[in-house]
Amino acid sequence: MRVMVTGAPGLLGMEMADLFERQGHEVIRLNGHKQLDLRERKPVLRFVEEVRPDVIVHTAAIKNVDEAEKDPQGTYLTNTTATANVAMAASNVGAKMVYISTDAVFDGEKNSPYVESDPTGPINVYGASKLAGEQRVKELCERHFIVRTGLLFGLKGRPETNMALNLLNRWRKGERVPAAVNQACSNTYTLDLARAVEIMTDTECYGTYHICNKGQASRYEFYTRLCTLAGYSAELVELAQAAAIRVARRHKNTEMSCALYERTFNDEMSDWQDAAARFIQEYKREYLHEED
Numbered sequence: 001m002r003v004m005v006t007g008a009p010g011l012l013g014m015e016m017a018d019l020f021e022r023q024g025h026e027v028i029r030l031n032g033h034k035q036l037d038l039r040e041r042k043p044v045l046r047f048v049e050e051v052r053p054d055v056i057v058h059t060a061a062i063k064n065v066d067e068a069e070k071d072p073q074g075t076y077l078t079n080t081t082a083t084a085n086v087a088m089a090a091s092n093v094g095a096k097m098v099y100i101s102t103d104a105v106f107d108g109e110k111n112s113p114y115v116e117s118d119p120t121g122p123i124n125v126y127g128a129s130k131l132a133g134e135q136r137v138k139e140l141c142e143r144h145f146i147v148r149t150g151l152l153f154g155l156k157g158r159p160e161t162n163m164a165l166n167l168l169n170r171w172r173k174g175e176r177v178p179a180a181v182n183q184a185c186s187n188t189y190t191l192d193l194a195r196a197v198e199i200m201t202d203t204e205c206y207g208t209y210h211i212c213n214k215g216q217a218s219r220y221e222f223y224t225r226l227c228t229l230a231g232y233s234a235e236l237v238e239l240a241q242a243a244a245i246r247v248a249r250r251h252k253n254t255e256m257s258c259a260l261y262e263r264t265f266n267d268e269m270s271d272w273q274d275a276a277a278r279f280i281q282e283y284k285r286e287y288l289h290e291e292d
């Protein structure tokens with residue numbers, strides 16, 4: 001397949017592009033707005049018309065929830081308008097489109113894992129702009145997969161905006177990091193998500209799916225697990241309340257069920273603890289050059 005990946009220098013985009021390439025697909029990487037600004041419709045339509053991909057994996061977005069809150073207009077332009085442009089371009093050439101969405105489309109008040117049919121109800125600009133992106137994809141591109149996922153961790157992307165790498169660097173220097181105890185979700189390893197998306201794009205089972213590692217953890221629990229797996233003291237993670245360390249409103253708990261994905265594609269997602277352990281192993285190999 002010829003696969004076009006938007007946001008290819010990003011945390012998830014790079015993981016996706018690398019994985020599709022390893023699987024023997026031809027990959028066209030879109031390297032950010034300086035190469036092709038997805039907010040501009042005509043150049044996007046023209047580019048996709050020339051490249052004619054079989055699949056477009058659209059990861060490009062503004063993901064910083066606090067920045068999004070401060071600039072709603074710019075955020076909608078990137079997360080909604082650019083997504084509509086990509087969806088239109090995909091439809092014009094008959095490509096399948098994967099739109100990476102988020103658990104932030106929900107309100108976080110449910111007491112059990114969110115399923116795809118649950119009502120949405122974003123509580124911040126980021127979630128609302130991504131939900132509007134979902135709606136545009138449904139309207140504009142018939143052959144779509146909408147993939148909602150939780151907080152992502154992985155080794156790829158730009159180091160300065162890679163949350164997990166930044167945490168590990170701070171702990172390595174002995175810095176204490178605050179982590180919210182009242183903000184939980186299905187934390188997800190980018191490698192597991194990329195693998196699942198590759199499986200999905202080989203089918204015609206279009207629709208909306210939750211793809212995440214199983215279970216839920218608060219930021220405090222998740223950071224503590226990463227910190228101790230990496231060999232640092234749990235005391236480097238400080239218990240905090242989300243409101244004390246964030247600008248935008250945060251969700252209490254957005255745990256999602258990935259059962260529909262598992263049933264439809266006959267695949268199993270691992271739990272977040274297992275994924276975190278594999279991530280730290282990979283980190284130690286790549287960054288600390290330690291063997292298992």
Ligand SMILES: NC(=O)c1ccc[n+]([C@@H]2O[C@H](COP(=O)([O-])OP(=O)(O)OC[C@H]3O[C@@H](n4cnc5c(N)ncnc54)[C@H](OP(=O)(O)O)[C@@H]3O)[C@@H](O)[C@H]2O)c1
Pocket residue numbers: 006007008009010011012013031032033034036037038039058059060061062063078082100101102103130149150151152153157158161
């Ligand atoms: N990270 C998470 O925890 C998380 C959780 C749930 C869902 N998601 C979703 O997963 C996707 C990937 O997130 P990520 O963490 O990989 O993001 P990321 O590391 O910030 O990468 C985003 C990429 O999008 C590109 N981009 C932004 N605006 C663009 C534009 N106008 N035109 C072209 N490219 C543009 C950026 O490049 P330039 O800045 O150079 O333009 C960057 O390469 C997003 O859709 C996000 O909403 C993320």
